[in-house]
Amino acid sequence: MAPTQAGTMPEAPDTVPEFPMPRDARCPFDPPPALKALQEEAPLTKVRLWDGSEPWLVTRYADQRALLGDPRVSADTDSPGYPTKASPEGGEGKLSFIMMDDPEHARLRRMVTAPFAIKRVEAMRPAVQRIVDSLIDDMLAGPQPVDLVEAFALPLPSLVICELLGVPYADHEFFQENTKTMVRRTATPEQRGAAVREVAGYLAGVIGKRIAEPQDDLLSSIAGRVTAGELTHQEATEMALLLLIAGHETTANMIALGTLALLQNPDQLALLRDTDDPKLVSSAVEELLRYLHITHLGRRRAVTEDIEIGGQVIKAGDGIIMVNEIGNRDAEVFPDPDRLDLRRDARRHVAFGFGVHQCLGQPLARMELQVVYGTLYRRIPTLKAACAIEDVKFKNDAFVYGVHELPVAW
Amino acid sequence: MKVELEADKCVASGQCVLAAMEVFDQDDDGIAILLDEQVADGQLDDVREAIAVCPAAAIRLVEQ
Secondary structure, eight states: OOOOOOTTTSSGGOOOOSOOOOOOTTOSSSSSSHHHHHHHOOSSEEEOTTTSSSOEEEEHHHHHHHTHHHHHOOOTTTTTTTTOOOOOSSSOOOOGGGGOOOHHHHHHHHHOOGGGGGHHHHHTTTHHHHHHHHHHHHHHHHHSSSSSSIIIIHHHHHHHHHHHOOOOGGGHHHHHHHHHHHHHTTOHHHHHHHHHHHHHHHHHHHHHHHHSOOOOSSHHHHHHOOOOOOOOOHHHHHHHHHEEEEEEHHHHHHHHHHHHHHSSSSSHHHHHTOOOOOOHHHHHHHHHHHHHSOOOOEEEEEEEEEHHHHHEEEEOEEEOEEEEEHHHTTTTSSTTTOOTTSOOOOOOOOOOTSSTSOOTTHHHHHHHHHHHHHHHHHHSSSOOSSEEEEEEOOOTTTOOBBEEEEEEEE | EEEOOOGGGGGOOOOOHHHHHTTEEEEETEEEEESSSSSOOGGHHHHHHHHHOOOOOOOOEEOO
């Protein structure tokens, strides 16, 4: 798509670009070309959303970090001006503390930070390694081609969350089945809603049991907050559901999309396949997080007091959208930004957002991806896509970007 | 140089620990703690990285 001429971008209402913008079908790993053009020519610009509202689109890395770190922005979807996401299910609903502001956000978030501490996450690494190995064993023992999303990318985070929350082994299958339906493309909104209710009801039940008989797991710790009168049973259930939803499809998409990106960049794949250096694996995870960036609809906020930024005043009541996938391609921070380079230092990426709402589960996501990227291609060195890239269906219209399925063989 | 940490701002992202493991750790709730507020010259780059990646702007370096 040709970039709009410089200087003609804002003002006249019919030139306000629509958001989200289409990707170039030939470059499924790159942000939409129009985003790149805006970053260069109009880094703060109004865009039009599905509901006719016109929030600011923030495309430069520095501006995104400044605004996401600013206490004068609100993550509350009820704040005036909040840019709402369109949804086939009609609204995204409120997901516990990620859609609240401090001090209530901080109070609730701090209740569940403990298991995501670096050392606690590291202690889970052997269990994650076992799950990854066992899923790969199953794949190797089964027929080819196999859908990597269904056989590996989706079950892994679901099983890890079981481990984290303390879902009993006997219930894993129930949990897996329903979490699968929650994200399955072909599921109807009714089926998805029913699966969410099933899982929520299940989690509420386990929290009830843990209130009576605490164990050493996250659901018990959340249950303890109910006992202490700090959370209602309902809030506790929502929190457990948030941890599930936030860590499931996101991680799955990074696994499948990351694998496809590596298969398209065989020299980079070879680096991972031929190494046992945890530093290179960790660097590869950061670079793939920077390069792919699956939360393509952007971090969204409402401005609660006038903010001056980049010679522009964003007024109280305006909405702002920080599309981190374009921030992560800002050449001022990442030289040659459109190149996938597993050896670069990509640690300053904003794939997990920035500010007080930055992803709580990031240490777990990092560790899971390190185990996956460090294991999958070494154990299946001849892994290849079993379809042409033109035939891969990308999740352009989903909340979280990725691939719907990825047939692979070896 | 000395490093200062405002623990009440910390959102437990763990980023400082990953960037500078000899300087930062976390308490039982994942909130950052300082292992040593004195920063050796060899640790300065790591601490600067920790400051850059801290999502809550809770860390700073001060001259002594």
